[in-house]
Amino acid sequence: MSDGTxxxxxxxxxxxxxxxxxxxxxxxHIGDDAAVLDIGSPEKLVVSTDTSVENVHxxxxxxxxxxxxxxxxxxxxxxxxxxxAMPRGVIVAYGVPTADSSALNDLGxxxxxxxxxxxxxxxxxxxxxSATVTVTATVLGVAKRPLLRSGARPGDLxxxxxxxxxxxxxxxxxxxx
Numbered sequence: 001m002s003d004g005t006x007x008x009x010x011x012x013x014x015x016x017x018x019x020x021x022x023x024x025x026x027x028x029h030i031g032d033d034a035a036v037l038d039i040g041s042p043e044k045l046v047v048s049t050d051t052s053v054e055n056v057h058x059x060x061x062x063x064x065x066x067x068x069x070x071x072x073x074x075x076x077x078x079x080x081x082x083x084x085a086m087p088r089g090v091i092v093a094y095g096v097p098t099a100d101s102s103a104l105n106d107l108g109x110x111x112x113x114x115x116x117x118x119x120x121x122x123x124x125x126x127x128x129x130s131a132t133v134t135v136t137a138t139v140l141g142v143a144k145r146p147l148l149r150s151g152a153r154p155g156d157l158x159x160x161x162x163x164x165x166x167x168x169x170x171x172x173x174x175x176x177x
Contacts, residue, residue, distance in 0.1 A: 033079040034139075036146045043142040048079035054132035062174050065103040065133075069110025072135035077118045083148075085141030089123035090115045092137050095130025107135060 034048035052058060052072040063071070073090055080087050092111045096103055104127065115121050120139075163169075 033082040034085070034141070034146075036083070036143075036148070043144050044085075044146055046080055046083050046085035046141040046143050046146055047138065048076045048083075048141075049136060049138040050076040050079065051134060051136040053134050059174070060133065064110075065106035066110035066113075068133065069107035069112075069135060070114045071110075073111045073114035073137045073139075076137040076139040077114065077120075080139045080141040081118075083141070083143060083146045085143035085146060087115075087118050087120040087139050087141045089120055089140045090137055091124045091140070092122055092135065093126040093128070095128045095132070095134035097131065097133070098129050100133065103133070107133075111135070111137065 034046045037045040037047065039045045050072065052068065052075070054060065058068055058071065060068075069092075073092065076090070077087055090111070092108070094104060094107055096107070108122070112122055123140075
């Protein structure tokens with residue numbers, strides 16, 4: 001990349017690097033939890049997007065539609081929090097099979113509950129027909145000085161919420177029955 005930005009390790013960041021290069025663009029802070037954009041004010045715009053896909057991130061026999069909506073928005077909100085940003089709005093796109101269109105209210109209720117719990121709200125979105133349920137949440141936040149991975153130094157304190165590896169263990173337990 002022309003700006004010398006170092007990407008985090010792993011196939012996800014490798015793929016993002018390829019997509020950006022193919023588009024002919026240079027990006028900053030790839031490898032952090034969210035994108036940081038200078039918007040010409042003292043605060044930076046911090047943006048994160050997460051997609052939850054049925055049978056990849058959840059199964060409907062494990063979670064209600066409301067829980068699925070909550071989980072999707074909470075994942076994107078956690079990336080904004082990791083960057084030290086305050087959420088200002090959430091955009092949610094839903095894909096549902098036509099037969100499950102009544103689930104949209106429950107998905108929306110869960111997404112809205114997660115947003116409100118973080119002091120923000122749903123500001124827009126999209127609905128599409130899909131073979132499986134998908135929820136994509138994009139969170140817009142602001143921070144005067146976003147916390148970047150490149151800013152970490154030996155001796156810095158690291159704060160963790162929840163149990164490290166907990167979601168992975170829960171997923172394994174659900175899959176094994």
